[in-house]
Amino acid sequence: MMDVPLSPGYPASVVGGELRLPKPSGVIRQFWTRHPWLTDSLVAALYFVPSFIGNLSLGVADVAPVALALQLGAIAVTGGVLLFRRHRPWLVLGAVWAFFLIVCLWGTMEVLPILIALYALAVYRSTKAAWVGLGGSVVVATFCAYISTWINRSSLIAPSDAPAPTSGAQFATLMFTATLMLTATLIGVTVGNRRRYVNALIGRAHDLARERDQQAQLATAIERSRIARETHDIVSHSLTVMVALAEGSAATVERSPERAADAMRHVADTGRSALDDMRRMLGVLAEPVSVLPALSPQPDSAALPELVEGFQAAGMPVRLTTTGAPVSDPNLQLTIYRIVQEGLTNAFRYAATADRIDVSVDHHGDGVRVEVVDDAVSPTTPALKGGGFGLIGMRERVALYRGTLEVGPRQGRGWRLSAVLHTDDNAQERTEGTT
CATH class of the missing domain: 3.30.565.10 (Histidine kinase-like ATPase, C-terminal domain)
Known part of the structure; x- marks a missing residue:
């Protein structure tokens, strides 16, 4: 009998034996399943460390100290929020939208956090929630694209010598960003549906084992x-x-x-x-x-x-x-x-x-x-x-x-x-x- 749950939220053993339908995950996947906080910490670190160092090194000479501090703080908060992607995916997506709106003031679009949030929403909530989140993310990205274009053309925050992006380039960037969001959502929906299907099969196997034991006990009593x-x-x-x-x-x-x-x-x-x-x-x-x-x-x-x-x-x-x-x-x-x-x-x-x-x-x-x-x-x-x-x-x-x-x-x-x-x-x- 295994000591490790076959799937999160389901016990490893049931009365009278375990029905192994379907086959449990491999050793590596079981390790990540047993340590969800470690997994989420690595995901958050993979975003936070490169983004923080890159923006710090590139922004020292081009951005005002106050604006740089605000941008780095937003990155840090977003990296911390990503720790809860498994448990509070809607909260994470809302925080990422807010971060998206902040960084677009510097004429940039940080798309990686929103891809992580959409994937988490599809896997740990439902397919319907994933499509709703995708629609909202596209709306936020479109709004940010127009804000970023307006700011770059007016030179309010961006350097005055920075070339203003054309409408065609901004539209191409928006379409590319929407495509990435759609890809992350589709991958999350596929993984989430498989995860829910496997959990349902394992739960059904446990129910059958309990029903089998109950029938055996009833037959014994009779x-x-x-x-x-x-x-x-x-x-x-x-x-x-x-x-x-x-x-x-x-x-x-x-x-x-x-x-x-x-x-x-x-x-x-x-x-x-x-x-x-x-x-x-x-x-x-x-x-x-x-x-x-x-x-x-x-x-x-x-x-x-x-x-x-x-x-x-x-x-x-x-x-x-x-x-x-x-x-x-x-x-x-x-x-x-x-x-x-x-x-x-x-x-x-x-x-x-x-x-x-x-x-x-x-x-x-x-x-x-x-x-x-x-x-x-x-x-x-x-x-x-x-x-x-x-x-x-x-x-x-x-x-x-x-x-x-x-x-x-x-x-x-x-x-x-x-x-x-x-x-x-x-x-x-x-x-x-x-x-």
């Missing part, structure tokens, strides 16, 4: 949420069944040892099944693709009878009813299975006194309705309390299919869980995966 739901469904369901069966076997071991033994064997089978599911899930997360354990498909609607039989074996009076043609979407089938699993697990926790628990899965034209209803007189205090994550997970699953979830007590007695899932093609993109 995947974590999915893994948390799956882990909760596996662990919560299996541990609830195991705890209930273990307590039941402990209570009946003296009265009915055979029944207690069957219950403990069921506990062992449930634990092994949960352990296999967790091993497969953690293996996908931790192991390379080449050493992944044997995978098995996620449960679907066809696994509902087996799920119900497991709860029936644990002593729950569960009945399953399905209507309509099953959906073909495996992700939707997994969602249906997990909702039924969570509903029966909650019933196992809180509705141990229920005489009947009905599970219905109704497939209709554009969706599926899943209901888990019990007739328990009042909720019981479970040995293993839930933390509310199952309900959160069900709401997330239902939201993926633009569905609705209703959980609450029934009128009279019992508890009801009802979920409606939509199967139309406009449903949101599924984030459910397979393990």
Whole structure:
């Protein structure tokens, strides 16, 4: 990662890596980019030193001391103002115009400062500002040409023996000066447009890098949420069944040892099944693709009878009813299975006194309705309390299919869980995966 900005005003690095579009500047250009004040100082010195020495040596014999001091002072001020060409180009151009008006009193035209100012305006402001500055500079140069011609002819400041310039010569000088200004402006516009284009590309590259990192973080959060739901469904369901069966076997071991033994064997089978599911899930997360354990498909609607039989074996009076043609979407089938699993697990926790628990899965034209209803007189205090994550997970699953979830007590007695899932093609993109 580079420590030097790719372009002024943009950071050298971004989160997650740097997109090198376009190629950064070379070593020499990067040096001048890192030291803008040094660059501006050299530009100002390249104008000030030759101009000051030249006017001082040539003006000692021909110009009055006061006029010479005024001219040299104007050169010095202009050289100092050029230091700010990068940061205040309009201010620099205005100061150069004022200097232009001063030196034309001696019949000369100092064009170099105005060329530097026009170039800086085009590079560090905008193309529109450059053309406006060029127009103003041409107007100032034209005015100065006429002032200089009038002063030379009247011999107010210039020496009396100096030849007065002709109108043709003055016009040619003006055209040459305007051509130089136009050239400086065109060069500045070209360099400025390229600079702005490169900065825009680099800024876009940084934006893409940030967007890439944000998308990666969002995908990570979604995947974590999915893994948390799956882990909760596996662990919560299996541990609830195991705890209930273990307590039941402990209570009946003296009265009915055979029944207690069957219950403990069921506990062992449930634990092994949960352990296999967790091993497969953690293996996908931790192991390379080449050493992944044997995978098995996620449960679907066809696994509902087996799920119900497991709860029936644990002593729950569960009945399953399905209507309509099953959906073909495996992700939707997994969602249906997990909702039924969570509903029966909650019933196992809180509705141990229920005489009947009905599970219905109704497939209709554009969706599926899943209901888990019990007739328990009042909720019981479970040995293993839930933390509310199952309900959160069900709401997330239902939201993926633009569905609705209703959980609450029934009128009279019992508890009801009802979920409606939509199967139309406009449903949101599924984030459910397979393990």
